[in-house]
Amino acid sequence: MAPLDPHKSVMAAKRICIVGAGASGLPSIRHSLLYGFDVVCYEAQEDIGGLWRFKPEETDKASVMKSTVINSSKEMTAYSDFPPDDETANFMHNTHMCKYLEEYAKEFDLATYIQFQHRVLNVQRNDDYESTGRWMATVQDLKSGKQWSEVFDGVLICTGHHTRPYLPAPWPGQDEFKGKIMHAHSYKDYKGFDDKVVAVVGIGNSGGDIAVELSKVAKQVYLITRSGTWVFNRVADYGRPVDSFLNSRFYSSMRNMFLLQAMPSFLMEASMQTQLNKRFDHKLYGLEPKHGVFRIDNNSAHPTINDELPNRIASGTVRVKLQIKFFTENGLTFVDGTSIEGVDTVIMSTGYSIEFPCLENGTLIQSQDNEVDAYQFMFPSVLEHSTLALIGLVQPYGSIMPISEMQARVFLAVLSGESKLPSKAIREEHINTTRREMKKRYLSSRRHTIQVDYLPYMDELAQLIGCTPPTWYNHLLSFDPPMAFASAFAPYAAYFYRLRGPKAWIGAREAVLTIEDRIVRATDARRNGSCFNALKSIALQELLFFILFIILFAHAIINYFSN
Secondary structure, eight states, rough: OOOOOSSSSSOOOOOEEEESSSSHHHHHHHHHHHOOOOOEEEEEESSSOOOOOOOOOOOSSOOOOTTOOOOOHHHHSSSSTTOOOSSSOSSHHHHHHHHHHHHHHTTTGGGGGGTTTTTEEEEETTTTTTHHOOOEEEEEETTOOOEEEEESSSSEEOOSSSSSSSSOOOOGGGOOOOOOEEEEOOOSSSSSSSTEEEEEESSSHHHHHHHHHTTSSSSSEEEEEOOOEEEEBBBOOOGTTHHHHBBBBHHHHHIIIIOOOOOHHHHHHHHHHHHHHHHHHHHTTTTSSSSSSSOOOBOOOEEEEEEHHHHHHHTEEEEEEEEEEEEOOEEEETTSOOOOOOOOEEEEEOOOOOOOOGGGGGTOOOOBBTTEEEEETEEEEOOSSSSSSEEHHHESSSSSSHOOOOOOOHHHHHHTSOOOOOHHHHHHHHHHHHHHHHHBBOOOOSSSSSSEEEEHHHHHHHHTTTOOOOOOOHHHHHHHHHHHHHHHHHHHOOOGGSSSSSSSOOHHHHHHHTHHHHHHHTOOOOOOOOGGGGGTSOOOOHHHHHHHHHHHHHHHHHHHHHH
16 A cells, blocks of 8 residues: 655644553654644653563552563664664663663653653543544543543554453362462562472463572472473574574565475474574473474464573473463472472463453453454554554564554554555455464464564555665665665664655664664674674575575576566
8 A cells, every 4th residue: 555645744733642651652752743743641650661660569550570681682672763872781671671761752852741640541432533533531640639531633552461460260279279379460579489489380481581580599490381482592693682683684585585485384493493402402391392483384382582491490490390280288280290289389470461441441442362353453443533543562573662663653644644544344354364374373372362573564564654664675776785785684673664754764874784883882892893793693504595596686687688
């Protein structure tokens, strides 16, 4: 779908309501201002940061653990017009992540537009919604208790999906268990777990992190998994961030054009499993799943990112156990017949439920096993107007922050009239196709309902508003070899999507060409990055595929001009 005239004037009088000033809300404010909208953001907390601002108290708000480190590298996490500092670690601790958000807000004066300690109680279609698409938001000042309602032309819901802890149906005997049962949402840090026996249920990222942390102080930690998992390191060959090559155009193209199409899927899967098992034998360590790593035949699952787990298993401080069969008064019995006794605490790392209690008192969007009917996971299909969007309702292979920013750009471009969404029928078909493809690729689970791959998803959104980045050969034809090389091999950070299109950023090219500098200087401030660093993590067979591709491309060009 082609965008409309990008120079069409914007109706600056339109009022925008943004709910939440976290990692999705902040870029929503930023781009609302770029479009000239009258924007207000309501944030229930006292400061920005959302999930990334650690909360030591028990709360119904989203919060990281005190020790949480981001799983995506700083370049793949950064917003499109705010590269991180050179000295910032490639994988930021949550306090540094929060600092980045604070500096982003300060750079663009976003706090001016945020009403802190204000909770949006309800958002409902206004009386004139059918003709105008407008919304009425009921807001409460948490300090004074005062409530009022306001009408807005557009609403962005930026509250995330980590606030409603999900607990599975109780196991037999669970009610008689004398120890403590808690959800990972309530876990803050290791304090109080000294010399305790702890069972962690679930081997996602949170479960792995909790097990590793507690294994250093607890008497014993048991990590309980129903299906196992493939474990990735944050750091790949030569110490480079693993996502710096997994999210490059080169790797993505080779995987999609050659490996997935030319190579039988079982061979590609075997190659990936061999690479992961070189680090540690997943079967030997009790983690080997029946599902594949990246297979597309209903046999894949989201992997776990953890650098320390194999070492903790090797040291015996973490013991991997199979699914629970039943609880006893003081322990657990597993499906393989083994048992453990003297368990003090069971921590349920069992995910979250997708709910929107502030949208028409929770009735507007119904989630069935975490499935939501929304075009591009943004625009609820139940609505006739595209004047409300869910921002950040995705589980990406990659960082969510640049995706949330791109979603906000799409919503605002549509609301401004610069771009237009496909017809309702096409949107419905897209929802159904996406759901079928997801079920074909992943194991059936409430965990696999909002999965997206970073590059394909960003490209789809970019196409909607006309900001698709130039290809590497476009740069070659423009006599810009440095950008051609970066477009092929560099981490495909958000800056690429500001090179052209609506609200293009003049600093985007420089940000792209200095990615390697910032990666290298995170650990050695005296060194400059080299564009050839990006080649270090590329396997020989992938490089050969690329050379073959160049030969085929050159052959096609020669044939074209000879005819």
